[in-house]
Amino acid sequence: MKKLMQIQSDLKVNELIKEEMKKQAVSSVELAERLHIAPSSVYNILESDSIQVARLETISKALKINFFRIVAEQINIHEPANEKIESLEEQVRDQRKENEILKEVITLLGGNK
Known part of the structure; x- marks a missing residue:
């Protein structure tokens, strides 16, 4: 947990x-025009150490x-859900292979007639 806190404190979005x-360029x-906000709001965002997800x-x-994606890479998150899947x-x-082998063994032993 402490390491995560250190990473977060080093990360400056x-x-x-x-x-x-x-x-x-x-x-x-x-950027303020693209976001439909005041330039002063952009200055505040750029000077803040944190930012809302929606922003x-x-x-x-x-x-x-x-x-x-850039933030995830910096904190070393590489789609852990995909790895689990x-x-x-x-x-x-592996279970399907094992099931096929067991079916063959059962058939050789004279089962499932």
Whole structure:
């Protein structure tokens, strides 16, 4: 838990946004226009250490970049649900193979006539 807190304190979403704005040559005023908010609100967002999820979503859409994916990569989250699904699918395949083998054994032993 302490490591997660350390990662969170090192992660600066506002810095990610600033970097992307610089890459795209998007000014604060232009971003404000895209978000339909006042430029002062953009300045506040860019100076804040935290951001609401809904606001990050709108900024992601305005800049056409998935900041959520970038944040997930930075905190080393690589779709754990998919890994669990893959593991379960592998277990199902193994169980099916075992069932086929058991059916053959039963048939060889004269069962299921």
